[in-house]
Amino acid sequence: MRKQIFCLLLFVMPYLVVSANAKEVKVEKNDHNPPKNLKKKPQTDCEYEQKMAQQGLVNIQEIDPSVLVELKYSTTDNFVGKDVYGCITNCFMQKRPAKMLKQANTILQQKHPNYRLLVYDGGRPHSIQKILWNTLTQYTPKERAKYVANPAEGSIHNYGSAVDLTIATADGKALDMGTKYDYFGALAYPIKEDYFLDQKKLTKQQVANRILLRTVMKSAGFTAIDYEWWHFNAVSRRVAKQIYQIIE
Template sequence: MRQISVFVLVFSLMYSLAHSLFAQPKVERAMIEQGLVDVQKIDPTIKVELKYSTTDNFVGKDVYGDLTRAYMQPMAARKLADASKYLQTHHPELRLLVYDAARPRSAQWNLWNALPNLSERERRKYVADPRQGSIHNYGCAVDLTVATKDGEPLDMGTKYDYFGELAYPSRENELLRAGKLTQKQLDNRQILRTAMRQGGFSSIEYEWWHFNALSRAKAKMAFRIVD
């Protein structure tokens, strides 16, 4: 009788696990099966608003469908949690707000094709060539900002996915001198950059919001692309 009870318990647990997995959207299941993790399960204080799951993005439409959670490789998610801890230690009233994390390559094609008027060289400034794969496609990059506890983003001088020099970290001092960015906006960007670098991320030249947990070459060696 006891053996039957144990069998029923094990079967129930396995059924619950399977049901939980298949209740996930298809793209989330693919990410979980490849070992990616929900960043909010690593650090629940991190806020998430996936812009490509809304119409508030440069495409002007929902690219992700039912994907609303931010997934990353475990090592990248731990780095993000470290950045979050550093931010809250030095700015208790602030939180990280994630706009994009792991991105399926199918969505990468949608973003790439949404910029038909740019040359391939110009496109690559803003969207990685899907044929090569973005670091986002490996779950090793994150787009984010800093927000208040209530989720209000700090003023960074441009919106997320602004394609132009105002978003370039490499031009900030020049833009400040020209009066196109304010010192407060640059201070807010520096709060984000400092926290992310303390977490082990690197920034890029053209987007204040984008950070890599490791290079694309290393990501390609260690992980598979999420298709």
């Protein structure tokens, strides 16, 4: 009898082992199945930024991570009162202007280790230039052109060769320049600073802050303009059109 039972066990055991292993494999497979509601990772790349990169423009924070960036047209804190940049959150510029900006930031930090350049705008698509231009209908075209370049001519921003910026502390607090960014009025004119200083509408410290910004930017090869303390060009519009492609 014992011999018969032993033989029966020898015959049945292989099937029991196979059955157990099959069950184990099945459980393991179920454990690794992805949840049915798992969504595909969303595409977060910005088409505008991709186009700028394809045209050879670079993210300035990849050139100098210590440069601060707060694109005002990606916020509601601008003269339009709304976000007109959408997915654009990084500042792109042509390589040479970007390297010039890095040099300016280095010069600034050599003079004031706790200061950084804070960028408000850089390369700007031409399609958005039209939106900005068409917003200022309260001004005549001639007056409007002081603040926003006519899209028919193109802005140096549209070629990735202009930058709007200020100076901030390392933690991002902007220095007092006497007006906000995008202030449309004579108080923002560099050419009127002495007058408003005499009129006590600008303080010595506010003017000194502006002079510091112009000094470091000019030292790196940028040029200032008469009507905006925050705007600087790496090249002229004529040169920009000759050597760079417009950002659409």
